[in-house]
Amino acid sequence: MSMRSQVYEWSNLASSGNSTLRRTTSDVPVTIPKDREIDIFIGGYGNNITKPAETTATQFIVIEDIACSPWLGGSVQIRINTTDYFQNPDVTRQRGIPGLASPYPRGSPSSVAVAGTALDYSVDNLLKSFDLYPDVYVLPGQVFQILYSINTAMNGTTTEVVAAFVKYTLYDGPDALIANKLLELGVTINPNNVDWYKRSLIEQQTRAAMAPANGGA
């Protein structure tokens, strides 16, 4: 199991304080500030993990999809070490992929609010306008962050629940070495190509083993 499809889902739900390490049944929405990029792994809001997301010397990560709630002007950005992936045409910073372009969940309404005592949501079903292709590579030893931000303030009395989502493939051990080799060769890193490289190695070894038996021919 050295190539594994993985996901991480973040939401602004915590049982006490602003963040929590494990989801619980007593989680409630916490207000997140607007116009501030929040690391969905260790940002201090909602469900978090124990340490920054990083690859070890024997790991290679390929990020294949990012998405977030479309309301409140939510956006997601990828940061590798200190470099933001998505930038404006004038090479200045931007907030990343809007939830309207890459909604989570797919098919969700573009807005959710409260009107009197009724849930008020738009009647649309948002589909994705954005596909993260080519994928984003996190090389061995790099730190990566997924940054979520909103540009509309949350309603303090009816705190909106927002979520962000990332889907990636984790290559570990020998498969991470192969991923590095594919990167050197300029070949796209995906499970098919890693398998193709393994088969090539096996074929080469088979031919090498057969050669002496054939008199070196």
Added chain:
Amino acid sequence: MSMRSQIYEWNGLAPSSSTGNFTSANAGRATSIFIGGFGNNITKPAETTATEFVVIEDIACTPTLPATSTAATLSANYRGQLEGFTPGNGLLGPRAFVQVRINTTDYFLDPDNVANDGIPGSASPYPRSLDFQPSFNLYPDVYVLPGQVWDILFTGYNNGSWGATTGADLYAFTKYTLYDGPDALIANKLLEMGISINPGNVDWYKRSLLSAQGM
């Protein structure tokens, strides 16, 4: 019939008195959809014999829509499959996840290498609808080798009132291919060769053997 496409659907509503309904009282606990004691169950843990090979190709469960913190007091519910859910904790739906466990190892991990709850239903919804479409595709597939025990664990965190008492259906789903007998041997061989195990590649290997014999 030595390669067979199979599915297993779990419903939190118990079909008989042998198991109980899965309700919000069970929230927060990872429950096996095969032998967890709630909803429809099977007679023994899911496992492969020495002549079987299982490839899990999809897992999914009931989705959830984030809403607002006052959702629990709202009079109107959401549309579609979540219509029967009474909202809670700002969420409409069970806040459910599904995890694959092989023997004692959980498949899905957080980036800090700690096992997590698995795939959210919002990323891999079952059933799929216009309201909820998949963001997740289980690729590469998960292999269950001969002699291994496997499980699909369902966890729901929303403590709003949901489950059998509200009429809201709660589902988990897995789709897998079962390779048996000679095809399981070929699946093992493909695994050694680093070739993806699917019916097309198993057939390709059979054809290769036949051509090697001059047929």
